[in-house]
Amino acid sequence: MSTDMTGEKQVARNWFASAGARRYLAAFGLDQAADAMVYVLLAWVAVHGASALGAIWIVGAAAAAKLATLLLVGGALGDRFGAAPVVKSTLVIRSLLLVGLIAALAADVVLGIAVVAIAYGLVDGAHEPAMQALSTEVVPSDSGQKGIQGALDLVRRLGMLSAGPLVGAFIVWGSDEAAVALALVGLLAARLVVPAGTTRSRPAAERLLVLLSKLAADSREGWSVALRTKSVRSKLLIFVVANLALTPPIVLGVPLLAKAHHWSAAAFGLIDAGYAAGAIVGGIAVARWGDALSNAEEWAVGSLVPTAAAVAVLGWLDSWGLVCALAAVAGVSTGFGPSLLVGSLKESTPDHLQSRMQAARVAAIVAAGPAGIAVFGALISASSISAAITILAALLGLASILFLSGRAKELLLT
Structure with a gap:
């Protein structure tokens, strides 16, 4: 053995x-x-x-x-x-x-x-x-x-x-x-x-309506498996929550902060580059050591805690240099956790369902982004840019800690 x-x-x-x-x-x-x-x-x-x-x-x-x-x-x-x-x-x-x-x-x-x-x-x-x-x-x-x-x-x-x-x-x-x-x-x-290496064969040519009917049935089967299977459902939930809470502060929050603090275009570019550089470091870490890690969900969710802390703080800083440093910290975590989680999802998915599980994951991400932006806009209207960033980051941190609690995880996902 x-x-x-x-x-x-x-x-x-x-x-x-x-x-x-x-x-x-x-x-x-x-x-x-x-x-x-x-x-x-x-x-x-x-x-x-x-x-x-x-x-x-x-x-x-x-x-x-x-x-x-x-x-x-x-x-x-x-x-x-x-x-x-x-x-x-x-x-x-x-x-x-x-x-x-x-x-x-x-x-x-x-x-x-x-x-x-x-x-x-x-x-x-x-x-x-x-x-x-x-x-x-x-x-x-x-x-x-x-x-x-x-x-x-x-x-x-x-x-x-x-x-x-x-x-x-x-x-x-x-x-x-x-x-x-x-x-x-x-x-x-x-x-x-x-x-090379694929063993799946192409089916014989089928009439269009029959093919569409079969594709629709295949898609329904995929979504049914995704929503019924606890391990897949938990990963999809992590992707939804993470993208809903992180997309608005990173995509919209940082540019709004740059405008409010009158940072130059070069400073804004460096913040973006800091986040990207951090994410690259996180990706390298997974590429090098990811396959040796077990409990991918716990590692992935755990990496969201420092991300949430960094994002929550950066909303209140006037110095673009400090914001750049915290963006890099957040980038490392977001480059590490999602890569680990997607790899784990692929490992646990049967070969005949791989594309459908990836479709479910991407659909969850695509849907969560606009929803988060809508929430972010409402929070800015009710408070301020900094407060809106902190609220979403705090919600992400709280959700991550709850998920890491075995009992809370059972309550949420069973």
Whole structure:
């Protein structure tokens, strides 16, 4: 028995030695960077083609389309056809949609831009769960997923950090050229995805209505399993609470503080970079040591306690340097905990449900963000920016401590 366990640990530690894993990691990084750049590009062309309100509507519609796909059939496609074929297909389709964006821009039709954005969101809702679940085809889920998940989150953050400067350079070059460049990045990512190691076969061609009916049934099964299974339900609850409480202070709270304290754009950029750098450190830690950790839920939730404390304090500080330091602390925790939790979710999920569980996770995150922003806005109206940040952070800290209490966990999740 000890020999088998040693072998399993060795496989978990050496996942990076696999050429398929390295190709997947590169494809994932390209995909995440391109995806972030696409939404920036959509907002840019919408603002210059319509108005600020039009930009909000178009990008919001794309996000809503993505959530709708996730809720309905997003993960079912990956589980029915295999993650690799779905990823390759959706990468190609998204590249073609970007070429369609060029046509819309040439016609200067805002409606055309909106249609492309919504279609992109729909495809993205099917793409993201499959792209996440593909790690279990590259590295078997029973060989440890926490390490590779840490690496995935690391390249995701690096890709998102590079997205702003790169898309800015592309836009200076020209909006059409930017769309072509992003389409080529998507095709390159598709080329890197190799379905080696997957044993799932594609079903025979089916009539569209029958296929849609089966996908709907698959999706219902996935959501039923997610909500019935205590370990999955608990992880989804953690994602919802964490994103509801953390998204508004980080995404909106820090910019509002910068405006209130008259911090320069450079100072604001350094705060954002501090948070990102901390998250990268957290991702590296999971990539290096994640597979050796047991009780992933407790480690993940425990890491939210220092995050909550750091965020609660930074709302009251006048010094952007101190805010940057606390943002870095929060970044380490948020880079560590979610990576660990996603890896654990993949390890505990049967292969035939991987994409659907990732769809449930992403849908929970996508839904929690706007809900948290609405609560944050109400708190600011009733108090102040600093108080609103502290209240949400305190709620996150309290929820984390309660979750770590075995008895409270049983009461909440049974």
